Amino acid sequence: MSEKKQSSIMSQEMTKVISLCRRRGFIFQSSEIYGGLESCYDYGPLGVELKNNVKRFWWNAMVRDHENIVGLDAAILMHPRVWEASGHVEHFTDPMVDCKVCKHRFRSDMVEGDKCPDCGGQLTEARQFNLMFKTQMGAVTDDAYEVYLRPETAQGIYVNFLNILNSSRQKVPFGIAQIGKAFRNEITPRNFTFRTREFEQAEMQFFVKPGTDKEWFEYWKEQRMNWYYKLGIRKEKLAFHQHDKDELAHYAADAYDVQYEFSFGWKELEGIHNRTDYDLKKHQEFSKKNQSYFDDQTRERYIPYIIETSAGVDRTVLTILMDAYEEQQLEDDVRIVLHLSPAIAPYKAAIFPLVKRDGMPEMARKITDELKKRYMVFYDDGGAVGRRYRRQDEAGTPFCITVDSQSLEDQTVTIRDRDSMQQIRISVDQVAEWLNEKVTA
Numbered sequence: 168m169s170e171k172k173q174s175s176i177m178s179q180e181m182t183k184v185i186s187l188c189r190r191r192g193f194i195f196q197s198s199e200i201y202g203g204l205e206s207c208y209d210y211g212p213l214g215v216e217l218k219n220n221v222k223r224f225w226w227n228a229m230v231r232d233h234e235n236i237v238g239l240d241a242a243i244l245m246h247p248r249v250w251e252a253s254g255h256v257e258h259f260t261d262p263m264v265d266c267k268v269c270k271h272r273f274r275s276d277m278v279e280g281d282k283c284p285d286c287g288g289q290l291t292e293a294r295q296f297n298l299m300f301k302t303q304m305g306a307v308t309d310d311a312y313e314v315y316l317r318p319e320t321a322q323g324i325y326v327n328f329l330n331i332l333n334s335s336r337q338k339v340p341f342g343i344a345q346i347g348k349a350f351r352n353e354i355t356p357r358n359f360t361f362r363t364r365e366f367e368q369a370e371m372q373f374f375v376k377p378g379t380d381k382e383w384f385e386y387w388k389e390q391r392m393n394w395y396y397k398l399g400i401r402k403e404k405l406a407f408h409q410h411d412k413d414e415l416a417h418y419a420a421d422a423y424d425v426q427y428e429f430s431f432g433w434k435e436l437e438g439i440h441n442r443t444d445y446d447l448k449k450h451q452e453f454s455k456k457n458q459s460y461f462d463d464q465t466r467e468r469y470i471p472y473i474i475e476t477s478a479g480v481d482r483t484v485l486t487i488l489m490d491a492y493e494e495q496q497l498e499d500d501v502r503i504v505l506h507l508s509p510a511i512a513p514y515k516a517a518i519f520p521l522v523k524r525d526g527m528p529e530m531a532r533k534i535t536d537e538l539k540k541r542y543m544v545f546y547d548d549g550g551a552v553g554r555r556y557r558r559q560d561e562a563g564t565p566f567c568i569t570v571d572s573q574s575l576e577d578q579t580v581t582i583r584d585r586d587s588m589q590q591i592r593i594s595v596d597q598v599a600e601w602l603n604e605k606v607t608a
């Protein structure tokens with residue numbers, strides 16, 4: 168089924184997640200008070216914490232855990248020649264069709280037949296449409312100043328290959344990692360933050376000796392799938408999809424997608440590509456700067472092959488939300504709960520005084536002040552405690568710490584587990600250590 172048709176039955180599940188995101192402050196439509204800007208989204212207080220935690224989780228897994236991977240934060244605007252060398256000016260196009268009746272526009276590979284999926288009208292012939300956003304650089308309107316918003320972060324890494332090689336004492340095999348915004352003028356953005364025009368990528372380009380590329384490709388496939396498992400996403404919802412010959416990009420010798428089973432089908436979260444020496448060769452040709460590497464052990468000179476792991480941060484966040492969402496039928500009620508892994512949950516704990524008197528707020532504040540030195544925590548004294556638990560269930564907060572009248576007598580608190588709703592009672596001075604164990608992935 169086409170993506171269009173699948174998403175026209177915009178699943179109930181997705182509608183519920185979108186509503187939760189808005190209600191709890193995870194994700195809002197951009198410029199909402201002006202009617203919204205299609206396919207652009209803003210991350211609210213909980214969303215930015217979740218997204219930052221996911222980015223940190225990625226950075227730690229790639230840069231901190233691998234001594235031969237270093238980081239980079241390249242500019243979004245790059246020399247226009249970069250996009251000629253990379254092939255984006257020529258090839259970064261999607262086939263587009265318009266409906267002659269309702270004027271709606273579609274990616275032709277996402278519709279079946281020649282009739283408009285919205286109104287049944289006749290569609291035009293397909294035309295190629297370049298997905299890069301153009302803008303002007305400098306005060307003078309002149310073609311020479313036309314630049315693009317980068318459609319991927321990868322090229323910022325390739326053009327810094329020599330800079331990093333010469334400044335960081337890395338030797339092949341080594342990698343460069345980067346998280347940053349990318350922009351694509353998608354013809355049919357849809358499915359909330361799954362396909363947007365402004366999004367964030369987490370990319371790592373690993374430079375290897377030709378001939379060792381297949382081995383490294385296997386290594387990175389395994390590492391990357393394990394990363395999604397560690398995020399707490401259900402294993403049975405994740406799978407690899409290998410690109411067959413006609414799916415392979417012009418630069419790739421082999422490619423696998425990490426896919427997740429959304430309510431609108433199995434979809435790509437990340438691409439793992441063997442890009443060969445295509446990119447560095449192209450930049451060598453266009454820049455006239457030698458991009459080869461000299462191996463001083465074997466006295467060989469070669470252009471490294473590149474194994475790329477290219478993930479979408481927004482898609483990962485959406486996957487985490489969709490995967491974690493549950494409506495639980497309780498005896499007398501339905502509970503909405505986000506089963507986020509404690510390692511990435513926006514708040515690690517919420518702290519409540521059972522009632523707003525008898526010294527309970529003061530004690531709960533003291534615990535909050537202590538915990539907030541290390542974690543994002545949330546103090547809440549508003550409303551019935553049951554309601555406060557439910558608000559934190561929807562926010563994905565794994566633990567709620569409550570100060571009650573017994574706390575004042577024996578310096579203990581209750582800790583309620585989000586998933587099991589079971590409570591334990593522990594001594595106040597053990598809370599920080601207890602929490603630390605639970606949230607350290």
Ligand code: ATP
Pocket residue numbers: 319351353360361362363364365366367368435436437438477478479480481482
């Ligand atoms: P698709 O086939 O879904 O358009 P792609 O194959 O063009 O994706 P890549 O160019 O390999 O994607 O980009 C790497 C990752 O960046 C994707 O796996 C995805 O997670 C993310 N990504 C790409 N385009 C978008 C977009 N428009 N919105 C959100 N994330 C995106």
